[in-house]
Amino acid sequence: MKNNLLVIFLALALLLVACQPAAPAESATEDPGAEMEPLTFGMVLVGPKNDRGWSQAHYEGGLFVENNLEGATMVVFESLNPGDKPEATLEGVVDDMVSQGASLVITTSDAFEEDTVGVAEKYPDVIFINSSGDDVLVGGAPTNLGNIMGQMVKMKYIAGCAAALATESGQIGYLGPLINTETRREASAAYLGARYCYENYQGNDPAELDFTVTWIGFWFNIPGVTLDPTEVVTSFFDSGADVVMSGIDTPEAIDGTGQRASRGDTVWASPYGHIDGCDNSPNVCLGSAFFNWGPAYLGTAQSVSDSSWTQAWDWNLPNWDDLTDLSTTAVGWNNGPGLTADMQANLDDFISKLASGELNLWTGPINLQDGSEYVADGEVATDNEIWYLPQLLEGMEGPSE
Numbered sequence: 001m002k003n004n005l006l007v008i009f010l011a012l013a014l015l016l017v018a019c020q021p022a023a024p025a026e027s028a029t030e031d032p033g034a035e036m037e038p039l040t041f042g043m044v045l046v047g048p049k050n051d052r053g054w055s056q057a058h059y060e061g062g063l064f065v066e067n068n069l070e071g072a073t074m075v076v077f078e079s080l081n082p083g084d085k086p087e088a089t090l091e092g093v094v095d096d097m098v099s100q101g102a103s104l105v106i107t108t109s110d111a112f113e114e115d116t117v118g119v120a121e122k123y124p125d126v127i128f129i130n131s132s133g134d135d136v137l138v139g140g141a142p143t144n145l146g147n148i149m150g151q152m153v154k155m156k157y158i159a160g161c162a163a164a165l166a167t168e169s170g171q172i173g174y175l176g177p178l179i180n181t182e183t184r185r186e187a188s189a190a191y192l193g194a195r196y197c198y199e200n201y202q203g204n205d206p207a208e209l210d211f212t213v214t215w216i217g218f219w220f221n222i223p224g225v226t227l228d229p230t231e232v233v234t235s236f237f238d239s240g241a242d243v244v245m246s247g248i249d250t251p252e253a254i255d256g257t258g259q260r261a262s263r264g265d266t267v268w269a270s271p272y273g274h275i276d277g278c279d280n281s282p283n284v285c286l287g288s289a290f291f292n293w294g295p296a297y298l299g300t301a302q303s304v305s306d307s308s309w310t311q312a313w314d315w316n317l318p319n320w321d322d323l324t325d326l327s328t329t330a331v332g333w334n335n336g337p338g339l340t341a342d343m344q345a346n347l348d349d350f351i352s353k354l355a356s357g358e359l360n361l362w363t364g365p366i367n368l369q370d371g372s373e374y375v376a377d378g379e380v381a382t383d384n385e386i387w388y389l390p391q392l393l394e395g396m397e398g399p400s401e
Contacts, residue, residue, distance in 0.1 A: 038071030039104065039305045042097035044090065045078045046109035047220055047249050052280065053273030054219065054249035054291070055079075058108040058131065061293025064326070065301045068294075072301055075100055081111070083222035090115040091122070098123055104304045106131060106297065109219070110182060120145040127304050131293070132182060134387065136313035147313045148296050150330035153189035153386060154318055154354065155289035157361055158333045159270045160193030161350045162286040163243040164209070165201060165343040166268045171210040173236030173244045175229055175253045177219045179401060183247060185389040187213050190245055191396050192361040193350075201346040206395075212241070213398030220250040230256050237267060243286070246272040257284045268338050275324065278336045285336030286343075292326050315383065320355035362386060367394035 043062045047055035055078070062074040077093045079085055090112050097105055106129045107116045113133040120128040120142040128145045135141035163172045172194055174187050191211045199206040214236070217226040229248060233256030236244050246253035246269070257269035258281025270286045271277030277288030296316055303309040316330030323332040339347065353359035364375035368391040375381045391400035 037305055038073070039069065039301055040073045040075060040101040041065065041301060041304075042075045042077070042094065042100075042102040042105035044080055044093055044097075044105065044107045044112060045076065046081050046111055048078050049076060051220070051249055052251045052277065053271070055108065057274050057291045058106070058293050061297045062106070064294030065298050068298050069301050069305065072305075075102055081218075081222070083218075083225060091119055094119040094123070098126060103127065104129070104301060106300075108132075110180065111219070117142060117145065127300075127309055129297075129300060134313060136311055137387075141311070143311055146300070146309075146311050148293075148300070148316065149314070150291050150293075150296075150316050151318065152186055152289065152291065152331050155323075155331045155333050156186050156189035157193035157196075157354060158347065158351060159245055159272070159287065159289045160190035160195075161197035161201075162336075162339065162343065162347055163190070163245055163268070163270055164194040164196075164198040165346055166286055166338070167198075167241075167243045168266070169240050169242045170198075170204065170208055171239070171241040171243075172212070173233070173239075173241040174211065174213040174247060174398070175232055175236075175244060176213050176215040176247045176398070177249070178217055179215050179399065181388050181390075183215075184392055184400065185386055186247055187398075188389055188393045188396065189361070190247075191393055195395065196359075196361060197346065197350060201350070209395070210241075211396050212236070212239075213392065213396060215399065216248065220248055221252070229253070233257065234260075237265065242266060243268045243270070245270045246277075249273055251277065251280050254278065254280045254285060257281060270336075275326070275332065275334050278334065282337045284338055286338045287336040287347075288334045290332050290334060292329055292332055294326060295328055296330060315387070320351075323351075368392075369394055369396060369400050 045055040049059035066072050066074055075097050080088055104127045108131045110132050113130050116128055116130040129148055132149045133147045136147045195206045198204050198209045214232050216229050221229050229252035233244055237260050244253045254269045254271040257267050260267045261284045268286050269284050271288045275290040278285035318331045319325050319329035362381035364379045365377040366375040368374045
């Protein structure tokens with residue numbers, strides 16, 4: 001009898017509970033601990049935000065954050081360099097950004113790398129990202145400092161291939177900025193792509209390819225300090241080159257090539273840094289290898305906003321399925337109107353081999369410019385060996401130091 005009464009009591013209790021209105025479930029976004037705080041972030045550019053190259057790509061990456069992260073606000077400082085603003089310092093710029101509430105500051109040049117460490121130590125509660133740097137990789141960076149870079153070497157393979165497909169003279173000029181590990185590996189990647197395609201699609205002897213690098217001394221022209229990139233482009237063409245590739249932040253390579261073509265010369269260019277690099281002179285453009293910082297910067301901003309950021313050195317890959325998808329790819333390639341149908345077909349085949357892993361251009365034997373072995377026959381260069389390439393490669397003309 002007691003058991004029957006107990007069963008009846010429990011049934012009544014369950015019925016009463018079932019009749020009560022259900023409490024609303026808490027979603028992750030309704031949890032105050034999971035909500036993202038409005039984010040103010042700083043963007044320090046080495047050049048102007050409309051340079052049609054490196055700095056514009058970073059600036060547009062910041063706009064991508066503003067457009068995709070609710071409450072995000074960007075504070076921008078342009079042209080922090082000795083030529084444009086010799087009196088300005090990174091510390092002073094960061095002081096101002098922090099005073100405006102910035103909890104994330106992105107410094108967008110290796111020229112800022114050393115000073116970024118200093119400001120990160122000064123402001124331990126602010127997250128700093130130095131784009132293109134390697135302080136985290138080396139070790140010993142402040143815990144609030146990270147590095148982000150796209151694997152531009154892979155797009156330089158493509159740019160080099162396009163140059164080799166277009167050249168009739170067998171001479172390619174490479175307009176380089178200053179000399180460091182970044183610029184050596186990118187110029188060398190362009191050479192590897194050019195050498196492969198010159199041989200395998202053009203049917204020429206790769207040893208006969210003339211690939212000359214001229215460094216101007218900085219990321220862009222500073223009158224009286226650097227070589228004039230426009231004059232360098234002219235010298236390439238005067239020396240017999242019919243393709244100029246750019247490794248500098250600004251569009252002198254495509255501009256100078258367009259001017260040369262207007263005189264009746266058959267010449268081509270491959271700009272660098274921005275997806276719309278061909279726009280200045282589309283008819284001579286083979287395509288643009290570009291950076292796309294938006295996805296990485298958005299991920300960083302989100303993690304800073306929700307307090308989940310962790311220190312990392314990120315060397316981000318392209319989206320091989322769509323090299324112009326600005327929502328996903330870290331680096332990309334935008335075909336230029338200068339490519340013929342045959343060039344395009346060969347370039348597509350080359351890209352598919354890179355994407356599938358069938359082709360790895362850092363497979364030895366690879367020698368440095370001084371003739372010393374760098375990657376043994378049958379071996380593949382590691383990321384560190386590519387990142388810290390100490391010289392240009394054997395077969396390239398131009399200084400390595």
